[in-house]
Amino acid sequence: MEWFEASDAWLSRVLVQRALAGVYIIAFVTAALQFRPLAGASGLLPVPRLLRHITFQAAPSVFHWHYSDRFFGVVAWSGAGLAVALAAGAADLLPLWGAMLMWAVLWALYLSIVNVGQLWYAFGWESLLLEAGFLAIFLGNERTAPPVLMLWLLRWLLFRVEFGAGLIKWRGDPCWRDLTCLYYHHETQPMPGPLSWYFHRLPKPLHRIEAAANHLTQLLVPIALFLPQPVAGIAAAVMIVTQLWLVLSGNFAWLNWLTIALALSALDTGAVTEPRTYDAVPLWYVVLVCAVTGLVAVLSYRPVRNLLSSGQQMNRSFDALHLVNTYGAFGSVTRLRHEVVIEGTDATTPGEEAVWQEYEFPGKPGDVRRRPPQFAPCHLRLDWQLWFAALSPARAVGWLTPLVDKLLVNDAPTLRLLRHNPFPRTPPVHVRVLLYRYRFTTRGERRETGAWWHRTLIGELLPPVAGPSPADRI
Incomplete structure (x- = not known):
């Protein structure tokens, strides 16, 4: 099935899966170490209190059946262990269905945490991890060629992350349009990093160049993701460099690294590797990938409508499973x-x-x-x-x-x-x-x-x- 297989993209798949598993490790370990005092049974916003007022349909989670701090620890550390196994390539040792099951369990465990995490988990990168993690279920393993449709869905997700962030800035604070937002941002961002003081002290003309480059990277470059190679790969590389710049200038949890993981899917790795031969693609897998693609297309309606709306919202999930979301950041920049x-x-x-x-x-x-x-x-x-x-x-x-x-x-x-x-x-x-x-x-x-x-x-x-x-x- 040549239309279904991207035989020359095997390295892109490996890079995406390993990077995504690494982010999962950090997310689960962070949850295991911080959740109890924040939202545990005696935490600041206790999960048991929340569960008395929400239904499983509104917030699917294994904790609807049982919650205790000990059980939460089992879930979090199990997720971390499973993510370590995936990062080490364990899914490639299993049949296709077994690899998919590993990714599906990982996604379901983290969904369970996010859906009871309340404001402690009300961040765009939580939904982004879940959306990317859901797509990873259907990327297959080394026994099958990477599905073309899944690689395109990863690009679609990357496009929405970058383009949504660019639009919310352009429509939002006037300082983005007059290129002065970075006069303030490095100082007033949520969590400055070791180099933020130096970034803040850059000459103002460089700050204006930074802001202009941001508009270019988030509003124009994402469109190139849908062009043929090597143009799409070059666009992805530009995004990766931009994300590394953000890593140096501040602390944004795993948002930048997860965006880099998505960009890896669009790199032209076929230019530096040889195509591999694979087993015949199971019909059930083809049907399932096509069905998921159709589902994402349908669920994309509301995020796209949000992108096109003058009242665009940042970082919102439109379904309880966080399958297709809308993203954006810093539509306004604080001056003090x-x-x-x-x-x-x-x-x-x-x-x-x-x-x-x-x-x-x-x-x-x-x-x-x-x-x-x-x-x-x-x-x-x-x-x-x-x-x-x-x-x-x-x-x-x-x-x-x-x-x-x-x-x-x-x-x-x-x-x-x-x-x-x-x-x-x-x-x-x-x-x-x-x-x-x-x-x-x-x-x-x-x-x-x-x-x-x-x-x-x-x-x-x-x-x-x-x-x-x-x-x-x-």
Whole structure:
């Protein structure tokens, strides 16, 4: 079936599958390490409470049948182990149906986590991983030639990721159209990285070139994905270089690496490899791939309508299985950076004489002398939500006070989400939440003080909260 097979694209398939399995490993390990304090049975937004109010149809998940923190750990670590096996090439040792089953189980396990993860999992790269993971089920293994239709669906997904992000920028903040958004973005992005200070200090003409190059890469280059080789491969290579630039300039969890994995599907690997011979393609596999292609085509209607709409939405799923989604990022760029800072004191009265000590988080800015760290492709979910809380405190209504309550009793799982607990032996008596204005230091300030940030207090976000009395802690 020549129309069905892309015999010269076997290397592209291998690269996509290995890269996608690597992202799955990170996603499952991150879930295993962070989920319990965030959404576990005693977490900030407990899953059992959620499950009492949603149906399986609205949010398919194995946790509808049973939830416990231990069972969640089994699911997360099983997913990580299965992803490791796939990254090592285990699927190529199995019959075609067995390889597909491995990818399908991996997808179903992560879908189960995302659908109960609430705001901790309300990020575009979660849906992107699920959509890409669903397509990977039907990519086959080394016993069959890569299906042409699946490779085209991967390009279609990559196109929507890039083109959606480009449109939301062009339609959104005027600074994208006048090429000034990057005057601010490197400083105000959610999670700056080790090089973000240097990117922010680039000359403004270079920032304008960056913004123009972004429009080119996201609005024009994606169209070339649907042209013959080598043009499509060149377009994919340009996207990969752009994503690596983003990796250097900030921390966006696994979004950039997953986009790179998708771009690998469009590289012209046939130009550097020899076609392989394969077993005859099973009829059931051909029928299934064609059916999935038809399903994706039908489900693409709403995402395409969203792309063409003047009211375009970012990062939305239109079905509970996250099969075909819409994507986009930074339709607006904040000009000022605000940060939530949490402090505790062991003073019995939180007056002017109280000495307050600051809690440090692993990723978000805190100590002004600490260089922004590199933690992507890992996703520090609490750090990210604290960034959103600084932008809009209303987003944190449901979990910020419970977080303070956990700190007041030195809750061990919650403390593992922190970089530094200033009260390692005895919990604080009071905890408060402050709001600061942060900005990167100038070159002169950096030389003089050694600080990466300068901050100014804005005010209290949450006044001092008292913990339980010593008798109640016993």
